[in-house]
Amino acid sequence: xxxxxxxxxxxxxxxxxxxxxxxxxxxxxxxxxxxxxxxxxxxxxxxxxxxxxxxxxxxxxxxxxxxxxxxxxxxxxxxxxxxxxxxxxxxxxxxxxxxxxxxxxxxxxxxxxxxxxx
Amino acid sequence: xxxxxxxxxxxxxxxxxxxxxxxxxxxxxxxxxxxxxxxxxxxxxxxxxxxxxxxxxxxxxxxxxxxxxxxxxxxxxxxxxxxxxxxxxxxxxxxxxxxxxxxxxxx
Numbered sequence: 001x002x003x004x005x006x007x008x009x010x011x012x013x014x015x016x017x018x019x020x021x022x023x024x025x026x027x028x029x030x031x032x033x034x035x036x037x038x039x040x041x042x043x044x045x046x047x048x049x050x051x052x053x054x055x056x057x058x059x060x061x062x063x064x065x066x067x068x069x070x071x072x073x074x075x076x077x078x079x080x081x082x083x084x085x086x087x088x089x090x091x092x093x094x095x096x097x098x099x100x101x102x103x104x105x106x107x108x109x110x111x112x113x114x115x116x117x118x
Numbered sequence: 119x120x121x122x123x124x125x126x127x128x129x130x131x132x133x134x135x136x137x138x139x140x141x142x143x144x145x146x147x148x149x150x151x152x153x154x155x156x157x158x159x160x161x162x163x164x165x166x167x168x169x170x171x172x173x174x175x176x177x178x179x180x181x182x183x184x185x186x187x188x189x190x191x192x193x194x195x196x197x198x199x200x201x202x203x204x205x206x207x208x209x210x211x212x213x214x215x216x217x218x219x220x221x222x223x224x225x
Contacts, residue, residue, distance in 0.1 A: 047214040
């Protein structure tokens with residue numbers, strides 16, 4: 001069974017840092033690209049980052065470029081998002097989602113809540 | 119960035135109704151469009167990919183159509199479990215962009 005499970009969310013002060021993780025299982029992680037998507041409270045979905053299967057290609061939304069870093073460890077079937085210089089507007093549920101293949105975004109984690117507040 | 123304009127933003131419908139939700143891209147995106155369903159407190163679920171392909175396990179009352187700039191999600195006969203928010207997503211080019219969402223409520 002395919003599973004992706006996020007962790008690492010929590011309460012952080014503005015300007016602080018947090019590292020999210022996504023553990024994947026039930027599929028060959030190393031051949032799939034991955035994405036992070038977030039959803040602010042009561043708002044819609046926002047794509048924020050993509051990483052290719054080999055980490056050779058990475059994209060970010062303008063809203064997080066220069067502050068967030070996506071990475072992956074194919075040996076450990078894991079995806080990460082390092083978030084620095086956090087702002088109030090980064091408060092959201094963060095989801096990891098499988099990309100690539102014929103049906104991208106076919107599997108999502110349950111999400112992890114990040115709250116940026118003093 | 120490609121803008122995805124989704125309409126309506128909300129609608130009220132009855133069980134058994136036919137429902138159409140549209141998404142318009144600010145530039146042509148071939149058929150690189152997906153539709154997702156999200157229920158409160160839950161992760162989004164992929165319904166349709168490549169504009170018209172039904173994701174495995176999704177009921178056949180869901181269908182998608184369109185290419186280029188104009189796309190439609192159709193629910194042929196609305197069921198109680200279909201009351202949710204629906205999003206389109208273009209995966210033609212980065213940054214990927216979602217539509218603003220359509221909340222389907224019970225009439």
